[in-house]
Amino acid sequence: MTLVITDLSGVTKAELSGRLDTANVNELELKFSAGVMPKSQPTIVDLTQVTFIASLGIRMLLTAARGLSRRGAKLVMFGANPAVIEIFEMSALSDIIPVVPTEADAIAAVSG
Amino acid sequence: MAESEQTQFVTRADAVNHIKGDRLHCLELLNGGEVESRHIVGPLGLKVGRTAPADVVLADTEVSRSHCLIALKGEDLYVSDLNSTNGTFIDGTRVSSVVPLPVGSILQVGNRAFKHEWRTRAEIAHLNESDHELEKAASYVRALLPPKIAEGPIKVDWIYKPSAKLGGDAFGIGQLGENLYVAYLVDVAGHGTGAAMHAVAIMNQLRQRSLPNTEMARPELVLSTLNELFQMEDHAGLYFTIWYGVYDARTRRLEFASGGHHPAYLVPADRSEAIPLHTRNPIIGAMPAMMFRQGGITVPQGASIYLFSDGVFEIIDTDERQWDITDLIELIVDPSASGKDEPQRLYDTVCQRAEPSTMDDDFSLMIVTFE
Numbered sequence: 001m002t003l004v005i006t007d008l009s010g011v012t013k014a015e016l017s018g019r020l021d022t023a024n025v026n027e028l029e030l031k032f033s034a035g036v037m038p039k040s041q042p043t044i045v046d047l048t049q050v051t052f053i054a055s056l057g058i059r060m061l062l063t064a065a066r067g068l069s070r071r072g073a074k075l076v077m078f079g080a081n082p083a084v085i086e087i088f089e090m091s092a093l094s095d096i097i098p099v100v101p102t103e104a105d106a107i108a109a110v111s112g
Numbered sequence: 113m114a115e116s117e118q119t120q121f122v123t124r125a126d127a128v129n130h131i132k133g134d135r136l137h138c139l140e141l142l143n144g145g146e147v148e149s150r151h152i153v154g155p156l157g158l159k160v161g162r163t164a165p166a167d168v169v170l171a172d173t174e175v176s177r178s179h180c181l182i183a184l185k186g187e188d189l190y191v192s193d194l195n196s197t198n199g200t201f202i203d204g205t206r207v208s209s210v211v212p213l214p215v216g217s218i219l220q221v222g223n224r225a226f227k228h229e230w231r232t233r234a235e236i237a238h239l240n241e242s243d244h245e246l247e248k249a250a251s252y253v254r255a256l257l258p259p260k261i262a263e264g265p266i267k268v269d270w271i272y273k274p275s276a277k278l279g280g281d282a283f284g285i286g287q288l289g290e291n292l293y294v295a296y297l298v299d300v301a302g303h304g305t306g307a308a309m310h311a312v313a314i315m316n317q318l319r320q321r322s323l324p325n326t327e328m329a330r331p332e333l334v335l336s337t338l339n340e341l342f343q344m345e346d347h348a349g350l351y352f353t354i355w356y357g358v359y360d361a362r363t364r365r366l367e368f369a370s371g372g373h374h375p376a377y378l379v380p381a382d383r384s385e386a387i388p389l390h391t392r393n394p395i396i397g398a399m400p401a402m403m404f405r406q407g408g409i410t411v412p413q414g415a416s417i418y419l420f421s422d423g424v425f426e427i428i429d430t431d432e433r434q435w436d437i438t439d440l441i442e443l444i445v446d447p448s449a450s451g452k453d454e455p456q457r458l459y460d461t462v463c464q465r466a467e468p469s470t471m472d473d474d475f476s477l478m479i480v481t482f483e
Contacts, residue, residue, distance in 0.1 A: 021426075021472075022303070022472050022473065023146075023472065026146070051434070052434050054422070054426055054473075055299070055301045055353070055422055055473075056301060056302070056303075058395070059349075059351065062344075062351070062395070063344075063349055066344065066345070066398075066399075086436070090373075090374050090390075091353065091372040091373075091394075091395050092372060092393055092394045092395070093372075093394075093398075095394050095399075096395075096398050096399050
């Protein structure tokens with residue numbers, strides 16, 4: 001499981017890869033929120049390389065989305081594979097955090 | 113000169129020995145990034161194997177009966193493999209003779225891994241105390257679970273296997289009126305006593321049927337009220353998923369709603385199929401003022417509903433394949449199964465198939481059968 005955070009001129013991009021299971025989330029959660037929250041700016045999360053997401057992974061994303069929303073910034077996810085989309089659909093997470101196909105869509109969504 | 117005579121000179125080596133004197137070598141069995149159990153290696157060493165009389169018994173098919181030996185020599189630990197079938201590894205390197213096990217290294221035995229920690233007695237006491245707190249919290253949750261019912265119009269059977277670090281699962285069944293029955297399962301996202309106590313708080317609301325201004329026989333309203341009462345910001349960032357159903361024995365109608373939860377399944381007596389019972393609703397506590405929907409189905413005579421948490425199917429099997437809910441459904445409708453002691457059968461089968469370290473969440477499953 002890896003996390004790469006970059007700044008795309010005013011938009012934070014967090015690139016996750018691997019399995020977002022309990023063990024990996026325990027290891028990564030602090031790094032993720034420390035990388036995303038203090039900037040308080042629109043954030044896009046790249047899930048292209050994420051193969052699985054457990055309930056703690058959903059919590060990590062939801063906590064960040066709620067925190068950013070309180071500071072007036074949006075979080076949008078993109079690139080999720082069908083298995084991950086299925087997990088989001090089951091929990092209706094996409095009603096709370098938008099999930100779009102591509103990075104360009106995500107940038108458009110957080111900027112809008 | 114008098115002063116120097118009184119001063120006790122301590123060399124660096126003495127200081128290290130002094131600290132060592134209070135420290136113990138521990139092998140910590142890992143499970144999903146958490147410590148499942150802690151084993152102190154004393155002067156007699158420790159033998160790891162699949163069956164007794166090994167000191168540490170690992171129920172894993174890839175572990176040999178007598179797998180490896182960890183010995184204390186001087187101040188250090190040494191590992192030797194006892195001609196195991198699948199080998200013993202230290203940080204990925206196979207052990208071929210007697211080799212040292214450095215502090216901080218990972219000892220791999222079959223599908224399980226130990227971390228070598230060197231801890232003070234005070235640290236160990238503190239860690240054991242928190243394990244004890246988890247056990248107490250688990251027994252508190254267990255005390256709230258419903259009685260199993262083997263006879264009568266509604267039969268109830270279940271299994272609850274909390275994970276080493278205790279997840280936030282809980283479930284229940286109750287009666288709302290002469291012919292109205294309610295069944296529910298909640299799964300708080302998180303581990304530890306916090307998640308378990310949150311589950312207890314939700315359970316108590318449901319058990320006492322005490323939600324404000326809410327008709328408990330209307331699943332959509334129950335979820336909507338829970339969502340307002342348990343917003344994650346007000347509850348230490350915790351949210352939960354739920355499946356909630358109400359059965360009317362006069363009409364054989366089951367009304368249900370799931371909040372962020374996967375489906376429960378309706379399985380006819382002949383177990384020919386498993387019908388998902390799911391309504392697409394958000395996770396409870398994720399966002400206020402959300403709309404909730406409910407669904408309904410007529411329950412055939414002798415049919416059962418299977419309610420379970422995601423810990424039941426979110427595993428990786430021994431072929432390294434990630435399971436999803438359809439893998440569990442195959443097990444549920446397996447025609448070769450007798451249907452007796454069904455929760456235990458499913459638990460045993462998942463245990464056999466899963467790579468043990470991936471069963472890192474609570475395993476909760478309840479079956480309610482409607483005669």
